């Protein structure tokens with residue numbers, strides 16, 4: 439059996455008296471799509487932000503490919519192959535869709551100073567075009583991102599996370615605010631992206647409140663309640679877990 443790509447050990451983070459994450463442990467295997475669900479305030483975002491180096495956990499550790507990355511910042515993690523999408527859109531509205539993709543990848547490639555003097559495309563155009571086709575946004579590729587519908591901007595936002603060919607992508611509510619007719623398309627795209635990297639398969643961790651989406655997309659799901667892990671299992675196991683049904687899914 440292969441080693442985990444991501445290993446989170448007994449992670450804890452408190453805000454004053456609130457134990458937002460109270461000792462969470464789990465592993466994500468190479469190529470796995472791992473869902474994180476739980477009621478509002480259960481600590482999902484705090485966990486995510488710790489894994490992304492945006493907040494420092496109080497204790498516990500996060501290992502990426504066996505290396506302790508708990509104290510690294512977002513840029514260093516990005517350079518090690520960790521990408522993310524945000525709950526709120528991060529596209530630059532005044533830039534074209536294609537330029538948004540190019541900038542997202544350059545972010546990964548070097549310092550701001552270096553990017554200022556790099557050729558505008560930096561050889562990333564082919565990758566941007568491949569994603570534009572895969573995400574079916576060719577017809578808006580030269581439009582300013584701010585002129586697109588919310589759903590289209592969300593697609594651009596997701597595509598941006600894949601420009602740097604990340605080993606691990608953290609997706610924060612990819613379906614939030616998206617028209618239900620687009621949700622199935624996002625799931626299909628993520629499954630394709632997860633499959634297509636061959637030997638270097640990327641893994642995803644997905645926070646999402648849309649249960650149909652999570653159950654359809656994820657290989658395994660972790661349920662968080664009040665900063666603790668209530669259950670980890672396959673979608674079928676989670677659906678059949680009485681404690682989870684009572685605490686969360688049954689609502």
Ligand SMILES: Nc1ncnc2c1ncn2[C@@H]1O[C@H](COP(=O)(O)OP(=O)(O)OP(=O)(O)O)[C@@H](O)[C@H]1O
Nearest residue numbers: 453456457458476477478479480481482483484485
């Ligand atoms: N910066 C902060 N300062 C103080 N308390 C915070 C802060 N961020 C989160 N919390 C608290 O920590 C707990 C966990 O919040 P968190 O946002 O991680 O939960 P969540 O599961 O992501 O919720 P949601 O599904 O609503 O996004 C909550 O009680 C929240 O109020």
